[in-house]
Amino acid sequence: MFDIEVGYIGLFITCFLAATVLPVASELFLIGMLAAKYDPILCLIVASTGNTLGGWLNYAIGYLGNPKWLIKVGATTEKIEKWQIKVNKYGAWLALLSWLPFVGDIIGIALGFFRANIFVSFLFIGIGKFVRYGVIVLFALYC
Structure with a gap:
């Protein structure tokens, strides 16, 4: 199966990339690791950290973005x-x-592009990602 070190590093990279616009199924990787008897708490921490950092990268991309770039894509x-209305409202x-x-x-x-509070955005991105992977870990272990 996986080598322990490669497994956790692979999980981190997969979850980081899944938080970007790349179509990566980090949930399947995580469930595979749990099925292979990797430590569920460590998997949760690694997956959440990788995905959170990827979410922060999205904020940074938006923050550094230019309206002309958005039109081009x-x-x-x-x-x-x-x-902008959604970010202004919520x-x-x-x-x-x-x-x-x-x-x-x-x-x-969008949060970065429209300059939503960076500290609160980063905190809430992290909370959302942790809850997401927490639910996946619980589901994989107990369902």
Whole structure:
């Protein structure tokens, strides 16, 4: 199966990449490690940390972003305005939803782009990711 060191490093990298716009199924990797009897607490910590750092990268990409770049990658003015309204209305609270597939990446980028509170955003990104992987670990162990 996996070598212990490669397993945890692989989990970290997989979860980090899953938090970006890359289509990576970190849940399957995590469940595979749990099935191989890796330490569930350590898996939770590694997965949450990797995914949280990836979420923070999304915030940074948004923060450093330029409206012209968004247009070049297919974002319309209407979509940009829609996200600005959401960020203005909910602020960093949106970061709690950054664990969601597909839209979570956009949430992180939008929070950075529209300058939501960085400290609260980072905290809520971390909480959301930890809860997500906590639920997966519990499900894999007890269902």
